[in-house]
Structure formats: structure tokens, C-alpha cells
Amino acid sequence: MKKRSLAMMLALVACLPGLVGCGETTDTRTEITLWSITGSNNQAQLQSYCDGFMEAYPQYKINNVIQTGMGYNELKDATEKGFSANNYPDLVQCYPDHVAEYIDYGKAVNLDPYIDNTEYGWSADDKADYISNFVDEGKSYASEGTYSVPYCKSTELMFYNADVLIGLVLPNINGGKALDQAYFDNLTWEELFDNLCPAIVTYNDGLADNAKILKTDQKYHSIFAYDSDDNLFITLCKQYGIPYTSVNTATGEGSIDFDTDAAKEKLTPVLTSFYNAAKKGYIISKGSAGNNYTNTYFTKQNTLFSVGSTGGVKYQFDADNPMDVGVARIPHAEGQNPYVINQGPSLCVLDHGSDDRKLGSWLFYKFMTNTTNALDWAINSGYMGIRESCYTNADYIAANDETTKDLKTLDRLMARSNTYSQKILAEMYTSPAFKGSSTARTQVSGVMTKVLTTSNDISKLSDWLKTAYDQTVLAM
């Protein structure tokens, strides 16, 4: 047995050099490596951009690495571990919090010199065409400059059960008229909790058991559901003008502001109203609904409103229970401007000390997001268009024309959602990203869950904020 296994071992070892030997050609092109977690339905598109770029710029070679089996945090981990071993890419798909860390390690490249360059930067037309809110996200770091550029953008929308709600007449709501799109477009939190929800409850109570508009057969049910606890907290802060976090670009230090007295003074009444609303069964979030995605309740008519990402529209529709799903902006603060969060990963260029590679990475990004490709991406990828021209393009409009799609189908909902999202481009905001901002986000998510969990005591809000603050600064 020893002899046999020894022979087998030798045979295998002899094979290995053979595997090593293949694929060695002399390639003088500059190699640009891209790491991304592109889903399978978008991989072909991405590859086509790579191929197109290599044709247009034959001096570069794109190494398109799709990191399957990883989430964004794992991708960041792999990139950072790679810093210590020179095993990191030139372009990486990332979230702002990740970029903040890359800046901290001195690896993120400031793209301002490339953007402003007369020869290969953005022309004046380009600068006007790229949606400013998206580009601004790349500037919201602890250092001055543009460190990330838009790639896969999404935002949040309020989806509502149009079958039930459109045309519904409720006393003292909408001036006595039937509910319509315009009403939902202008909905505020106060109107929602103080007027609309009580009216719906009263109406629903008056209906016969098998004709109720709001079902209660699932474990969790309410009128309004907001999937992401962290987005809710941060968006409320933005909408009500409450300090959340800020960054000092001169010192590069971030600051956690939601625990200050000024913030708490404004935060307490707002969160208390949410707590009361939750107690009356008006609102649930993923955290307060047993960590279940709330759209599962929306599609089963156990909630009438569901706030979710535009990248996750398909979850707001269930083919087994087709509904006409309406789309509107999320509620805003009374008397204030509407704001909605800017989401989705961007691209960041990492420094290898080679100007050639940095230039190549920039040129590749520019190619990937030129008018043709950006349009292609906007139509087919499920992400938002990052150039204004996408939205006015005839093909885009045709692809997203809901009237060409059947009623009560997912296609119709997606078309509706894509068309609507351009209305709110100007209302998107970003929070600054710095070392500790991702922890802040996780912590306030916990606070929001506690606020909406009815078995808790809202008078402890101060304690919850303090704990969240402590845990955040421990990570800074």
C-alpha cells in the first residue's frame, strides 16, 4: 500500500508543473484589474463593456474578476487584506463606507485631476450630464476630492396597493376626494400617522370579514411597512434637519452627532410619534417584524404600503397574488423638503503607484459610462441611469413605458418604478462616510428597531441613543 500511494503521489506531483506551464504569453499591454460582485444577469453586459474598451484602447487589458461567493463586506475585507500583500485591484466596486477606509489606508485615488483634465476628463457636457447628486456622493469623504464615481445606483420608493387605495374615499382625507397619485406624492409622516392611518383603520373595521382591505392573517401586519431600519432613521434625520453625522475635511475626523442635546431635542418628538404609530399598528419595519422582509407582508395584503429599494422592485410583486402596485416617493416631513436616500455601490480607483494604471482605470470608467453604455446599463441592468440623457432618450422611455405592459404584472411595476425614479433625482442625499460611519449606521438601525418594537419603553430612548453612540465611537 505504501508503494502504490507513493507512486500515485509522484504521478500527481509530476502533473502539476504541466498545469503551471500553460497560459504564459508575453503581453505588453497595461493590465487593469476590476473586482466586482456583478450578478449573473448583468455579467454579460459588463464583459461587453470590457471588450469594447479593449478594442477602443488596445494598449490596455481589462482583467474582469467577478468575485462570486462574496458579499460587499467580504469584498472589502479581501481588498484590504490584499493591501498588505499587493493583491488588490485597480478598480473595485464599493460602498462609501468602504471608500472611507481605503482613503484611510492611502489607497484610494483622488479622481479630480482626471475629471478636470482637458484631454481625457469630462467635457462640460459630460459634467452637466452626470447626475450631480450621484457624483456628489463621491465627494462626501473625510478628504477633499472625488474618491468614488457612480456605477450601480438605486434609491428607495414607496410602493402601495393601488387596487385598494386608488379611488378610495375616506372622510376628511384629500379634501373629501378619492385617493389619487398626487395625494401619495405629497404624503407627509404627520398626514400618514395622524389622519390617513386612523381613517383606514376605521374604514377597514366597518367592512365585512371577507371584504377587508387590510388582512391580518400573517404574523406581522400593519398599514405601513419600511424595510430598512437604518435608512429610516438616517432619512428622518435628513428630512427633519436633525444632526446625524458630520465630517471635518480639514482634520479628516468624523463626528457622531445624533447623541448631542441639540439632536436629541428634535429626535425625541419624531421618534416618539413613530413609537406611538407602531403601538397603534400603523407601522412595522424589518427589525420589528421578526427580522422578516416586510414586502412579504405587502404582497399578501397585510400591509398597504411598502418602502423598498428600486433595485429590489421584483420583491414587491408576487405572481401568485398579482396586484396593481402604485409607486410614489416616500413620505417627508411636514413643512420640509422631501429627501430620499442615495444607495448602491460605486467604483473606486486604487493606487498601485503606476500613473499608467490609474489613467487606464479612469479611461475605462469613462468608457463604461459613456452615453451609449450608460443608456444600455440603465435599460437592462435594473439600476438607475447615472446620466440625465438616459432618461430623456427615446429607447429608455419606450422600454419603461408602462402602457405597453400588461396590467398587474411585474414588468409594468418595473416600468412604473423606473419612470418615477427620475422625478426624485434632485431629492437624493448622501451621508458623509468616514471611519466609523458604517458602525453608526448599524447602531442606529438597532435604535430604530427598538423604537418600533412596541414592547419597549420609549422613555428609554436616551439610553438607546447613548449606547449606539458608545458603540460607534469605540470603532473609530
Place this chain on the structure above:
Amino acid sequence: METAVKKKEETSVTAINDFFLERPDYDEGYDSKSNTVIRLCSPKKDKNQKAYKVTGIDDVASKNNWKAWLYLAPALILVVIFLIYPLINTIFISFLSDYSYIDGSYSGFTFDNFGLILGLTTHNGAYESNFTNFAIPNTFIIVFITVPLATLIALLISVGLNSIKWFQKFLQTVFFLPYVTNTIAVGMVFSVLFDQTGIINYIFHSNTTWIYGASRWTAMIPLCIYIIWSSLPFKILIFLSGLQGIDKQYYQAAKIDAASRTKTLWKITVPLMSPQILYIVVTSFIGAFKEYTAIVGLFNGPGTSNGGYEMYTIVYYIYDNLSKQTSFAAAAAVFLFVIILIFTFLQLGVSKKRVYY
């Protein structure tokens, strides 16, 4: 045992024959009383012409076998590079403040990392209370509940499996199942089983919240059950192998003495399996102190609800802070290391009297 006789010469046939005349029931073999080995070295089998060799033990096993280092070399080299070096590195990092693993930079030497995790000092003005409030107690609870229970259950199952005749192979295979798969995937299954509307509540006609939203002590129960469940296969495997090696003679002797099954178990089986039991106890303690994947699998987070830290353990803390605050993670790792070391020493000390090889 007495020290050996130091004779190593071929003695004459007559002297040897005298030796055997005095011991009529003796032939060849090891004589523990004189600690010598008697070997037939003559080819002739005729008793009157046999030549015997008497050898002492000391010559047989030298006390300082430098060749042993050659045997140890392959393992030792790899252990030093991939296990000891990181260990020393971790200890070193735990005394550095603001260590960054990307470039190896740090801002100074300090004891504050330990101060922070033990709740004595602050960082940026905040106390790390989750480590002392949750991580340390939870880890100890997990260790002292799951290890003794799992070891006992595994022992009883192994003995039971060893004694049955039908379906023995099938059942032995079944009990190995939990080892084959991934903790986190099965953890998800467990969290469904223990859900408020899940099977467990259905069977016991109760409405308890076991996982999401549960209190820390209620949630400990499914956690411990899960940990015991997933640690059984390995223990059973080792115990079964150990049981197979016990000579049947012992059991036959016990039967003749009309010993009850319990007595057989405790007086014969357990002592003869003591090397395996020691191994399982030592390694299970170490493994339980490092428990972390079970929490993630069952709760998907360090607490029973979004934002909570009720089910934190020491290694979970380390994992959380590995990239963010490497110094803190290293301090926690060293803290854990010292605890495990103390307990292991205790166990090995006790084992000297109780373990029979």
C-alpha cells in the same frame, strides 16, 4: 516500578536453564517483576539446548533520543511558521494601540486594550460594556453547560450504539450526519424549528419566543441544544473507536462476576476509555470557549433582536473587531488564551491520576 536490571550479556545455557528451573511456568517474554525481557535467540527448539538472552529495559529505550526531533521536524516547522508565529504576533499586537494590519503601523505600547475589554478604561470616551456584560458570561455558560452534557450524552450513545446488533451500521452513520454539513446552514434550519410558530412549539404546545426577540436566558436554550447537537458526531466517532479497542475479556470477566450494566460501564468501560475521554474533554473545552459560528447560524447577529448584543461571545467580539480595531481583538484573544490555558492545565493535572493508558 523498580529500576531495571542492567545486564546485557549472553549467559551460558546452564545459567539460563537454572533461571528457568526456578520459574516453572515461565517461557519467554517480559517479566515485569525484574523488568527484564527474555527472548529465545537460539534456532534450536530443543529445550535443553536453547539459549536465552536477558536484556534490561534501560538499554532498550534511551532517555534522550535526539532522533525524536527528526520525527518532530516536519510538524514543528509548520507549527512554528503558521501557528506559533501568529500566536506570538497576536500577543504582541494586544499591547499596541491603534494597530493597523494593512501596514503594520501602531501608535504606541499600552495596557489600555486589556483595560478596555475588561471595562476599566475608555476609548473615545466610551466603555466597552458588551464584553464584560455579555461576552464573558455567555462564553462560560456555553462551556460549562454544553461540554459536560455533550460528553455524557455522546458516551451513553456510543455505549448504546456499540451494544445493539440490528441496524448498528445505519444508526452509527446517522449520528455522524451533523458533522458533515455547514454550521451556518443548519443553524438557519434550527432557527426555523425554534421559531415561535415552529415545530418545537407545535410539539410542546407552547408559545415561547425562542430566537428573535427572546430574552437572553430563553435564547440560551436553543443555542445550547444546537451546540450539543452539532458536537455529538465527533465525540461519538472517537468514543466508538475507543470502545472497539477494548478487549472483550474484560466484559466476560465482568459477566462472570455478575456485575450490573451500570457497574460495567463505570468501572470498566470508562476507565479503559479514559484517554479518549480526556482528549474529548480537553478539546471540547477549547472548542466551546471559541464558540461563535453557532451564534451566527442561529441568530444571524450578536443579539436576539436587531441591535442587541445579548448572545455575544468572546470570539464573536474578536471577529467583529478584527478589521475595525485589531488591537482590541488581539487583547480579547490573549484574554481568552489565558483562560483556556488555565483550564487545560487543570484538566491535565487531574488526568494524571484518572487516566489509564
Place this chain on the structure above:
Amino acid sequence: MEKIYTDFPKENLNNITLSINEAGRTVESIQRSEKIGRILSTVLTYLIICFLALLVIFPFYWMIITSLKTNTEILQDDQTFFPTIVMWTNYVYVFQSFKFGTFLLNTVVVAFFSTLGTIITTVLAAYAFARLEFKGRDAVFMVFLMTMMIPGEMMVISNYITVASFGWIGTNQTYLQAYLAMIVPFIVSVFYIYLLRQNFKQIPNELYLAAKVDGKSDWSFLWKVMVPLAAPTLISITILKFMGTWNSYVWPNLVTSSESYRLISNGLRGSAFTDSESGRTNYGYQMAGTVLVTVPLFLLFVLFRKYIMRGVGRAGIKG
């Protein structure tokens, strides 16, 4: 009054039962009550074992039916014992999504060499610790044990930098480098060295001394006597190590720069079935993936089970 029975049948000589007479008891009645006791305890043992076996199997049953459900059915509040629609397509999807062939080949190569390396180093080291005497033996063993007391996560960074300094990680990684990076750091396992050492220590002194007197060297004693006697443990270690490589996922993902070097657990664990935009996991696919990765391991165990469970008597000792 004491009475000793000697009229028992000759066939039962192996089961000699001496009994003290109490009023009304005969050998037959005592034998019968013992038989009933034996049957009862066997039945009880079977019941308990079968019950526990059910407890063990149930989560697997659940895993399999989850892998055959649609995602909505998995997430709904009322849990079903059997899928309403059996989604074999989950398996088809998972199978098609991954380069099974490449991953399988990589895993087999890595697992084979890892296990080979582990067996060799473990046997040699366990022998040194169990049988050979040398200065500092206990101290070195204690140091080995100490390396088990640090969580693996802390080792990852140091080992990553070490492996990088050997030049095995980088953007132009070759197959050999990738394999080396995945195999070498994990060849030695103190866990298994300790296990084998315990086993070796149970092999009696007499055998060793007898061999020594016969003039055999330590080396031949190790391979000709100890290894065959410890074969069940060695086979256990082989299987456990193989399974470990099969299930390993974090380290291979970290040290390989291209997907074509990765192992079978890549993509079938972790975030493979998580929709990157919304962060949702399709549990049906994930369970199907887990089942697909688990089944070969399980079959392997079933195959080798008899080698592990084979009874090995302590034969070879005379007198």
C-alpha cells in the same frame, strides 16, 4: 441454607451462573428473568437511540425540503412539512451556476495533498510525543496544545502576510502557487496529533520492548506495528481532514486570485445566493447548494465507515 447447583447443562459452560438459592428460585427462573431484563434493556436502548437518531435526522430532513421549496414558501409564516411544489429547478439552477468540474478538481487535489501531508506529519509527531523519550517533550507538547487556544480568525492575517511573503499570492498566481497557498498552512493539525498520540499511548509497552529486543528500529516499529494498530484512528483522521478541506471556504477565497482556483464550497456558501442589490438570500438555492456539497461527503463517510468502526483487538501480546 446455601446450595450450589452443579447440574447445569454442559452447553452453557461458557455462561456459568453461580447462584445462591433463595426459596423458589431455580437456575432456569433466574436465567429467564435475566433474559427478560436483557430484552427490556435492549428494547429501551433501541428506543432511546432511535429517538435520538430522529432528533439528529430531523434538521437534515428540514434542510432537504427547504431546498425544494420556493423562496416565498420558505419565508412565509406557516411552515410546511412538505413543499407544496417540489422545486427540482432549484438544484438545476445551482448546478448550472457553477463550474462544478473546475471546483471539484481543485478540491480533490487540495484535499488529497492536504490529507497526505497531515497524515505524515501527524504520525511522525504523535509517535515522537507518545513513544519516544526526549528532553523537553512535555513542554513542546504543551506549546503545541497552546496553539489550539487562539481563535483561527486571529491567525488569518498573520498567515496571509506570511503566505504572501512566500510569493504565493498575487495577481499572476499560477495553479501551483494557489494550491500551495491553500494546502501548506493547514497541513499540521494539533487536534489530530493529540488524538493520535492518545491512541499510540494505548498501545502497550510490551510490544515496543519486544520489537526493540529483536533489534528493530524505531522507524520500522512505527510503520510496521503502530500504524496498523492505529489504523481506525488514522482513517478517521483522513476522513475528517478531507471533510475539513471540502468545507473550507474562507481561506481559499482569500488566497486565490482567480475563481478557477477555488474550491467547491466557494459559491455554495456565504453570499453566493444573496442578491447583491437588495441583500436578500434565496434560501432555496442556498439549501440546495449546501445539500449538493454535503452529499458527497456523507457518501464518503458511509463508504469508509466500516474501516473506522472495525473492531481491533489488542492482539499480539503474549503471556
